Amino acid sequence: SQQGEEDPQALSIQEGENATMNCSYKTSINNLQWYRQNSGRGLVHLILIRSNEREKHSGRLRVTLDTSKKSSSLLITASRAADTASYFCASGPTSGSRLTFGEGTQLTVNP
């Protein structure tokens, strides 16, 4: 399986509900990043959490990191139709190598 797997692959919710997406990775990381991609566009950086952090907030976004389980979650609270997009996690290695992206979660927020 891929480094940076995301779960679920697709999520459909109603406006106002919370959306939770999970990401797992395989190797030791320096940081874990989350990005959003609207259909047909490039990725937009949302939040970066370092390996020594457990939780981080930015507006309606809350990211957690559990390095013992090699997993992270992204919570979007009070979702809006405009949050409809694909969400990717990307793991930043401790040394050398490449930023590895997951397969993404397609979030649909219905008005």
Place this chain on the structure above:
Amino acid sequence: EADIYQTPRYLVIGTGKKITLECSQTMGHDKMYWYQQDPGMELHLIHYSYGVNSTEKGDLSSESTVSRIRTEHFPLTLESARPSHTSQYLCASSGGTLYNSPLHFGNGTRLTVT
């Protein structure tokens, strides 16, 4: 939105043609990257650059080549396009420590080779 620009946005071209995908950024970032992404799939790094005159191949084998003659410009060239090259190509840049800073992406070039 980040100041990183890709042209063209869409390109439909016949097999065997030579093409160059343009990418420019105005943020003065020293690191730039090319990713390939099929619809609904993950991103694969195909090339990256630490700075002027520095280029490296990424994780995904690619028949494309890149150059970095100026800080702001990182074009990708396919000498002979094939249908297997049909994909979306995303350019990105970053200004911090390698992979410890956010990437800024362009809006991509969607390439179709017939």
